[in-house]
Amino acid sequence: MTMAANLTDLTLAEARDGLVARRFSAIELTDAHVAAVEAGRPLNAFITETPDAARAAAAESDRRIAAGEARPLEGLPLAIKDLFCTAGVPTTAGSHILDGFKPPYESTVTANLWQAGAVMLGKVNLDEFAMGSSNMTSYHGPVENPWRRRGDNRPLTPGGSSGGSAAAVAARMALGATGTDTGGSIRQPAAFCGIVGIKPTYGRCSRWGIVAFASSLDQAGPMARTVRDAAILLREMAGHDPKDSTSVALPVPDFEKTLDQGVKGLRIGIPKEYRIAGTPPEIEALWQQGIAWLKDAGAEPVEVSLPHARFALPTYYIIAPAEASSNLARYDGVRFGLRVPGQTLDEMYENTRAAGFGAEVRRRVLIGTYVLSAGYYDAYYLKAQRVRARIVEDFRNAFEKVDAILTPATPSAAFGLDDKQDDPIAMYLNDVFTVTANLAGLPGLSVPGGLSAEGLPLGLQVLGRAFDEETVLRVGRQIEKAAGFTAKPAMAGGAA
Amino acid sequence: MAIDSQTVAHIARLARIKVTDEEKAALAGELSTILQWIEQLDEVDTAGVEPVASVVDAVLPWRADVVSDGGQAEKVLANAPDGVPGFFAVPKVVE
Numbered sequence: 001m002t003m004a005a006n007l008t009d010l011t012l013a014e015a016r017d018g019l020v021a022r023r024f025s026a027i028e029l030t031d032a033h034v035a036a037v038e039a040g041r042p043l044n045a046f047i048t049e050t051p052d053a054a055r056a057a058a059a060e061s062d063r064r065i066a067a068g069e070a071r072p073l074e075g076l077p078l079a080i081k082d083l084f085c086t087a088g089v090p091t092t093a094g095s096h097i098l099d100g101f102k103p104p105y106e107s108t109v110t111a112n113l114w115q116a117g118a119v120m121l122g123k124v125n126l127d128e129f130a131m132g133s134s135n136m137t138s139y140h141g142p143v144e145n146p147w148r149r150r151g152d153n154r155p156l157t158p159g160g161s162s163g164g165s166a167a168a169v170a171a172r173m174a175l176g177a178t179g180t181d182t183g184g185s186i187r188q189p190a191a192f193c194g195i196v197g198i199k200p201t202y203g204r205c206s207r208w209g210i211v212a213f214a215s216s217l218d219q220a221g222p223m224a225r226t227v228r229d230a231a232i233l234l235r236e237m238a239g240h241d242p243k244d245s246t247s248v249a250l251p252v253p254d255f256e257k258t259l260d261q262g263v264k265g266l267r268i269g270i271p272k273e274y275r276i277a278g279t280p281p282e283i284e285a286l287w288q289q290g291i292a293w294l295k296d297a298g299a300e301p302v303e304v305s306l307p308h309a310r311f312a313l314p315t316y317y318i319i320a321p322a323e324a325s326s327n328l329a330r331y332d333g334v335r336f337g338l339r340v341p342g343q344t345l346d347e348m349y350e351n352t353r354a355a356g357f358g359a360e361v362r363r364r365v366l367i368g369t370y371v372l373s374a375g376y377y378d379a380y381y382l383k384a385q386r387v388r389a390r391i392v393e394d395f396r397n398a399f400e401k402v403d404a405i406l407t408p409a410t411p412s413a414a415f416g417l418d419d420k421q422d423d424p425i426a427m428y429l430n431d432v433f434t435v436t437a438n439l440a441g442l443p444g445l446s447v448p449g450g451l452s453a454e455g456l457p458l459g460l461q462v463l464g465r466a467f468d469e470e471t472v473l474r475v476g477r478q479i480e481k482a483a484g485f486t487a488k489p490a491m492a493g494g495a496a
Numbered sequence: 497m498a499i500d501s502q503t504v505a506h507i508a509r510l511a512r513i514k515v516t517d518e519e520k521a522a523l524a525g526e527l528s529t530i531l532q533w534i535e536q537l538d539e540v541d542t543a544g545v546e547p548v549a550s551v552v553d554a555v556l557p558w559r560a561d562v563v564s565d566g567g568q569a570e571k572v573l574a575n576a577p578d579g580v581p582g583f584f585a586v587p588k589v590v591e
Contacts, residue, residue, distance in 0.1 A: 104571040203552050216550050242559065246552050314534045325511060332512070334584050336575035345587050350514035362513055366504070366523065367530060369511040380534070385547030387540050392548055424526065425533050441551030466551075 007032035009492075012076055012175040012229035013256075019065055019075045026061035026075030030054050030119055033077040036173045037121055043144045043491065045158075045167040047082050048090050049122040057119040064117065071117035073236055079174035081165050082123035083130055084110045084220075085209040089120075093211040094128040094138040094161075097356025098337045107209025108241045109178060109220045116236040121174055124164030128358045129328065130185055130213045133430035135163030136421065137360040145193055145414050146171035146489035150455035156414040159189030159430070165223045166193035172492045176224040176233050180210060182217045183316050184410075184434030187446035190223055191409035191459025194448045194487065196230045196476065197223040199434075201466045202441035203248035204234075206241030214323035215246075217316075217438040227447060227477040231255035234469065250467060258470045263478045264298030266471070269402035273309040274433060276411065283408045283458065286449045290406055290460045293482035294475065304398040304405065308390040312436045313428060315391065318371050318384035319439070324361075325368025331356060363424065388439050395440045399465050404475045407433050409446040409459030433461060443469045447476045448485040457487070497535070498528045 007029050010018065018024055034051045054077060061075030085091050085103035092098045106114070114120070127137040134157040135143040145158040146167055158167040162179030166189035169177050179186035181199035190197030198221045205220040212218065222233035235256070240249040270291060275284070291301050333339035333352030340355045342348035357365065371380035398405065411432055421427055437444035443466070446459040460479055464472035501520040504527065508515045515523065569582065578585045 100577075101575055104568075104574060242557075245556050246550065248552065308540065311537055311540055314537050317530065317534055318537075333577060334586055337577065339577035342587065345589050346512065347514075348587050349512040353512055354514035357513065363523070363526060363530075365511050365513065366507050367527060369507045370499070370503075370527070370531075373507060373510060382547050383537055383542065385549060386542035386545040387537050389545045389548040390540060390542065392551060424530060439551075 008036045008172040010175070011226050012224055012232060013226070015076055015175055016073070016232070019061070020070055022065070026058040026065065026119070027055065029075060030058035030077050033121055033174060036171070040168070040171050040173045040491065043146060043167050043171060044141050045124050045143050045164040045171070045173065046079070046122045047092055047125050047140050047164070050089060050120055054119050054121050061117055061119065072232070073113060074117035075119060076117070076175050077119045077121050078113065079121050079124045079165055079168040079177040080110055081126055081162055081178050081180060083126055083180055083211045084178060085211070086110055086120070086123065089123065091123065091211070092140065093130070094126045094140060095356065095358070095361070096139040096338060097331045097352070101336045103209070105209060108206035108243060109210065109237045112236055112239065113178070118236070124168050124177060126164055127161035128361050129211065129324070130161040130180055130182055131324070131360050131364055132160045133184065133188055133427055134421065135160040136417065137358055139358060142417055143167045144417065146491040147194065147414065147456055148490040155417045156456070157192065157417055159192035159414060161185040162197070162223060163189045166190055166195055166197070169193070169195050169223050169225060170489050170492070176222055176229055178220060178237070179223045180218055180220050181438065182213050182320060183438050184431035186221045186223060187434045187444055187459070187461060188410050188430055190446040191448070191457065192414040194457030194485065194489065195223055195225050196227050196445070196447050196480070197221065198230050198234060198445040198469065198472065199437060199443065200234060200238060200469055201443045203246050204238045204467065204469070206239070206244040206247045208241055208243040212327040214320040215327060216323060217320060227473055227480050228256060228259055231259055231473050248467070253470055255470060255473050259473055259477045261474055262297060263294055263475055266299045266404060266475065267302050267402040268294050268299045268475070269304035269398050269405040270301050271304050271306045271309065271398070271405060271407060273306050274407045276432065279408070279411050282452055283411060286458050286460065287406070287408050290449055290479055293479055294406065297478050297482065302402050304402055306394040306398060306436065308387065308394050309436055311387050312391055312439055313432055315384045315387045315439060316431070316435045317367070317428060318380050319388065321364040321368030322372050322381050323368070325365045325372065328361070328365055360424070391436060392440045395436070395442060404471050405463040406475070407461045407463070409433060409461040413452040413454065413456035413458055437463050442466055443472045445472045445476045447479050449479060449483050450485065451487055497531055499524050499531065
């Protein structure tokens, strides 16, 4: 194995320690990843590659390491979801309507990462405006999952919306990536690509500078190959930001420190409503295996009830489109991005938005406009907000009895990019296990648990109390240890 | 609730998205299917339940009423698809 292949196979924690011990340089580490990004182009994970800026940042990291001034993420190459505004670097949100947009400012989360010494490899692909579970709604084309079914070379979805992030990390193109999660957009692609992803508590990370989808649900989080790596990244991404009034002024714990404290004595909730008819037996089997792993490690499984969980998806499909229809009103062809001319100002708006938004975004903006429109606001929007209150209450009751909740991450393994996807509701069901955490604002982590019969990764989900990511990560770490998930995708480190 | 082409035309107008007559018919079907699926929420008893707009309990913070940013017209205008120097330009709105 070459040195370069070795470097892209390191975990983020190993790379961090190797840099500080001077076993290799930040330039060598970045060059190895830049080469992997180039070799991995057939996956279509990156929309914009920034190798020159990456090398310049790595050179600065080498200088700092030599001077004994290494920061927490010094010299570690990351992929950034193209929903985070990055100063001077095109930011597309996977949409045609943001053609040519170069933000004059940096999102708080990415600014925090650069402040901590991380290196940006480029901007990664996503469903348009983060609306999707397959990466198939991106204007820049779908991303391919680096995994393949055993004995079957047909391309699979990496999941979505953070599909480029998940594919880049799984394929060893980046040590870690940023994602965002509005209904499952970190956890579902993490599960489909066999990596770890955590959506922290709403308010843990600043939303400032992240292209808004549904503001009461959106939250940024890290995606990485180990729970430890996710913990390291989350600590640097998180924190109070006066520019986001919903970001919370709480201290950010050193998540890595408490990671290995085990689960002895923890009560783990098993929600009975998550047994859904039609879920493949191997998903149910993995769930039971996860319960057994935690029990073996000294945790106590406790059945809990989330009676309104089954209403979470329809609730989400009122609230998220309503907020999106409002947030996406800014794309008007006047101040940035695409403009399609018209005779009048209104015609210019209508032409621009018809050409600039893809089918799924248009569908959601129209649904959102409808549920907010005169005569329907109470029946749909207020009703959904009331059901949301019920869902919040369900979790409050459950967390009086348990310290964390264990569920499957997704109702299936990754599906084929060629599988017919003409039923929007069937696609929405991808988020059936993840969406509750967004509505309740709670932290949720997806961790690989094993492989399906076809050889594809399957994930388990750990949910926790608000601002208790420490317990969520601890439980995730225990599952990771028990699962011993070492399988690698067909395409990793650029090698097919 | 089923949505017809006329309703699609109305909400598309509110959302400022141009849709062709063919698209209206297709969208009417798609949106009706989604709305019918959403209407299962009617099963939930929400009498007396306060709607939740945000899960963050905190009261919105105050800040000092001072200018903290500004003087960046060039940066603000840099991404405009059609710019007369110093302005955003749009089709004529007054005769």
